[in-house]
Amino acid sequence: MTTIPRSNLFYQSRLSRPMLDRAEGIYLYDTSGKRYLDGSSGAMVSNIGHSNANVLAAMKAQMDKATFGYRLHFQNEPAETLARMTAERMPEGLDRVFFVSGGSEAVESTIKLARQYALAIDEGSRWKVISRYPSYHGGTLGAVALTGYDPLTRPFSPMMREMPKVPAPLCYLDRDNLSDHDRGLKYAEMLRDEIIAQGPETVLAFIMEPVGGASTGALVAPDSYYGRIREICDEFGILLIYDEVMTGAGRTGAFVASEHWGVVPDIVALSKGFAAGYAPLGAMVAQGAIVEKVLDAGGFMHGFTYAGNPLACAAGCAVLEEMDRLGLVDNASVMGDRLKAELGALMARYPFIGDVRGKGLLLAFELVSDRETMTPLPKALNAYNRLVDLAYERGLIIYSRRTRGGLEGDHFLVCPPLIITEDQIGEIIVTLIDCLDTMAAEMDL
Ligand code: PLP
Secondary structure, eight states: OOOOOSOSOOOSSOOOOOOEEEEEBTEEEETTOOEEEOTTHHHHTOTTOBSOHHHHHHHHHHHHHOSOOOTTTOOOHHHHHHHHHHHHHSOTTEEEEEEESSHHHHHHHHHHHHHHHHHHTTOTTOOEEEEEESBOOOSSHHHHHHOBOHHHHGGGGGGSOOOOEEEOOOGGGOOSSOOHHHHHHHHHHHHHHHHHHHOGGGEEEEEEOSBOOTTTTSOBOOHHHHHHHHHHHHHHTOEEEEEOTTTTTTTTSSSSGGGGGTOOOSEEEEOGGGTTTSSOOEEEEEEHHHHHHHHHTTOOOOOOTTTTOHHHHHHHHHHHHHHHHTTHHHHHHHHHHHHHHHHHHHHHHOTTEEEEEEETTEEEEEEEEETTTTEEOOGGGOHHHHHHHHHHHTTBOOEEEOOBTTBOOEEEEEOOOTTOOHHHHHHHHHHHHHHHHHHHHHHTO
16 A cells, blocks of 8 residues: 655654744744744754844845855855855964855865865875764764764765764763863873874874764863863874864854864864854865965865855855844853753752753753763653653753763753843743653653
């Protein structure tokens, strides 16, 4: 018997969600008129909120002029302006910008630039890009090779060359007697050991999310980790790539998260909040010296049709202007501290919240059956789906994952748009309490 599809469209699963009608500020509305507070900015995308009038006006103005001009035929003002605005906001030296249409393309671009740089400086033996486990770097095969999460990589292993992994610093699970500082160094040294094991002359780059995203649930390493990683990369002439697809564009309370630790990476991937959902847009930002070597050696053998699309770049310019006008990087920091404190306070009420972590408005909490041992809740409880559904019913969107370094573990990202106010944070917390009370009663937690 033929099954008649409910829809011709498909994504990962048969998950059925409400039909989106419109969105404004931090709220989305479905076609029945129900309102949802966007507690995860979609997938940590809608940093400046929905339907921002100035961004829409800038996009309309660009639409009236030109929506496409192929980059090999024309330069365009929005792309030039956005490249300049981006470079002005990045740490010193990161001033060459290459546009793409999303996060995976940005990550692919970083490793292809790194490889061509190695060739340009006669270090063609370098090709391995070490990444962390767990991590998420995107859906294209190059990015999958870097991603540290077996269910996403295993099906494709015959089709790609998986890259070496080092453990992500899941320090909150460690039960050793080390200080935070020493734990950070312990995890950094794991990179050094891996480089030596691989043969330093074969290692091209190390890529990391400065604050973890969906893979680890807003994992922040101890401060000591960041500087030591930079030193180790320098010691072996290895490029340091920051995947700031989720953390960039103000999400953590700095334009890019690397600023928090005063580390300047060699290459950075940006997307998500960069055009904040107004257009599919991402960027690779690289040190000028790297780009010059590659261009001198014959050019960057890489590109996408929509790179530097004028409409997407006009949206990007307007988003960055709105971020400045509304002081959103600072607001992410202030409101992030506030929301983190409120989530932290829930730990007193719910013994099954094992950890609250993150930076700025990239925050997460994790559910456990025992806080002391951080034992996860039994998988059969399906807590990560249940809590999301309870929140949906109450008009709140949160983002859940059931992974923790290859172990089981339910974590929930709470990452509202950076325009959030104190009152709206209150609204999130009141709704979460209602959801957690209901879940605790249902599951006898
Ligand atoms: N890198 C990180 C850190 C991400 O969080 C994501 C998406 O979630 C990506 C890369 C891939 O971005 P995209 O889905 O836009 O291709």
